[in-house]
Amino acid sequence: MAEKKLKVPEDFTWRNMEVGNIITEPGNASLRKTGDWRSMRPVLDKEKCIKCGLCWLYCPDGAVKLLDDGYYEPDLFYCKGCGICARACKKGAITMIEEGEK
Amino acid sequence: MSKRVGLEASYAVAEAVRMADVDLIAAYPITPQTHIPERLAEIVANGELDAAYIPVESEHSAMSACLGSAAVGARTFTTTAGQGLELMHEVVYVASSMRYPIVMAVCNRALSAPLSVWGDHSDVMAVRDVGWIQVFCENNQEAFDLMLWAFRVAEDPRVLFPVMVHLDGFTLSHVTEPLWLPEQEEVDKFLPAFKYQFALDPDKPMTHGAFGIPDIYSEAKKAQEVAFLNSKEIILQSWKEFADVFGRSYAPVESYKADGAKTLLLTMGSFSETAKIVIDEMQAKGESVGLVRLRLWRPFPYEELRQAVKSAETLVVFDRAVSSGMGGPVCSEVKAALFSEAVKPKVAGIVGGLGGRDMSVKDFERVINRGKEIAKSGSGEIIETVGIRG
Known part of the structure; x- marks a missing residue:
């Protein structure tokens, strides 16, 4: 996988734009940090989590990842903080907190 | 050899579209443009032109259908007037920004209110800034010529901008007068088949119409504007080539x-x-x-x-x-x-x-x-x- 880019590089100018802003190598949205305007952040309590995967299923952005130990964790590189995972969780294992809080 | 015929300007436009061998027409009839889509519907139904004809439910849909058509590299035509041009307004911008070489005949009509189906340039002036190449016709010959030329310049890989050909509602669109119609061979010589480098293709996926974050939007607009200004040179060149083939010449002023x-x-x-x-x-x-x-x-x-x-x-x-x-x-x-x-x-x-x-x-x-x-x-x-x- 290519390197994840946080912003457009300085040396990418208007001259580098493809005709009609077409993206000739599609699927590169995964390289962009699309979660940087989040105001609320999901926090997982592993004590309550039963690894059911409902958060993973409900996340509209595919921003919940399955860890090796079977737990599901929000990927904050993409997560927009919509809170759907917290609502979907039957065990109350996900809490939404303000960004900036510990 | 060209032949001299008497044709209404709207029919001359339809004839140019037929001879240009377009692949798709998506249009909604509106006075005073009605004769163009009607005649083209007839031409397609008679088998005189092998094209898809989409009788859309509005002008907004007409231009939207044209976007999809151009995206797969099809030669694309639509036509409208006055209120219709206003209804498709937001999509008109998309065509130029995505660099789709759609060609549109506009039979210029006044805008409401009061409701008027008659001609003036209110509709043109409302689309001054949309990034389409725009030309005005004076008579039937020019309506035919510039319609044919529009495909050529729009689809030039150095241009790739949509073109609006303006003809005054009624005082031109409904006037019958003699004009020279060229032979198909001459048209084919002037207008090669449309080859679009970025045509959507399942075997070669691309993204058309991605959004532009603040980090990229300004660069996108500058690139578009520079390309648009540069299109003038190709416009001049293609008019010269038009004169070489058909013997009639045009100039910006x-x-x-x-x-x-x-x-x-x-x-x-x-x-x-x-x-x-x-x-x-x-x-x-x-x-x-x-x-x-x-x-x-x-x-x-x-x-x-x-x-x-x-x-x-x-x-x-x-x-x-x-x-x-x-x-x-x-x-x-x-x-x-x-x-x-x-x-x-x-x-x-x-x-x-x-x-x-x-x-x-x-x-x-x-x-x-x-x-x-x-x-x-x-x-x-x-x-x-x-x-x-x-």
Whole structure:
């Protein structure tokens, strides 16, 4: 996988734009940090989590990842903080907190 | 060999679209453009043109369907007028920004209210800034020629911008007059098949129409604008090639008996034909007048306009639309084009011919004489008009 880019590089100018802003190598949205305007952040309590995967299923952005130990964790590189995972969780294992809080 | 035929301008447009062998037509009928989609529907139904014809439910859908068509590399045509052009407005911008070479015939019509199906340039002026190449036709031959040419210039890989061909509603769209129709071989020589480098293809996936974050939007717009301005060179070149094949030549700004004239009248579209008569008549009376016709509206032909008017003392700009709160839109653009010039004529703007109001030869004589007065005194009414009672 290519390197994840946080912003457009300085040396990418208007001259580098493809005709009609077409993206000739599609699927590169995964390289962009699309979660940087989040105001609320999901926090997982592993004590309550039963690894059911409902958060993973409900996340509209595919921003919940399955860890090796079977737990599901929000990927904050993409997560927009919509809170759907917290609502979907039957065990109350996900809490939404303000960004900036510990 | 070309043949001389009598055709209504709308049918001449349809004939050009047929000979251009378009792949897709998506159009919604609206007065005064109706004869174009009707005739094309007939042509497709008769098997005279192998094209997809989508009878869409609105102009917004017409332009949206055209986007999809152009995206897969199909030669694409639509046509509208007045309110229809307004209804498709937001999609019109998308076509140019995504660089889809759609060709559209616009039968210029006044905008509501009051409701009017008759001609003026209100609809054109509402799409000044949309990033389409735009030209005006004066007669049926030009309607045919420029329609054919539009595909050629739009689809040029160095251009890839959509083109609007403007013809005045009724005073041109519904006029029957003789014109030369070329042979199919000549058309094929001038207009090669459309080969689109970025055509959507499941075997070669691409993303068309991604959003632009603040980090990229400005760069996208600058790239678009530079490419649009650069298209003028290809426009000039393709008109030269048109002349080589068909023997008729076009230019961004065209003059009529303007050499050495102290006063010039500037017009666009079919009314220029009437304006020519007034120039003939006034010159016969010994007056120093001439005509300048703006053919290329976008990209605006700054240099050609400056050259065409620089020796005149007075330039009278005739507008068929009002930019509310600012007067005639063509006049204000002409003034802007001349502002930085050391030597330039005095410019006076007069508005007339709104919502199908006819402009007679006498009216144009009034326009010229009143324009001279305004230029001389340096002031005029808030909005100078002609042919309006009271």
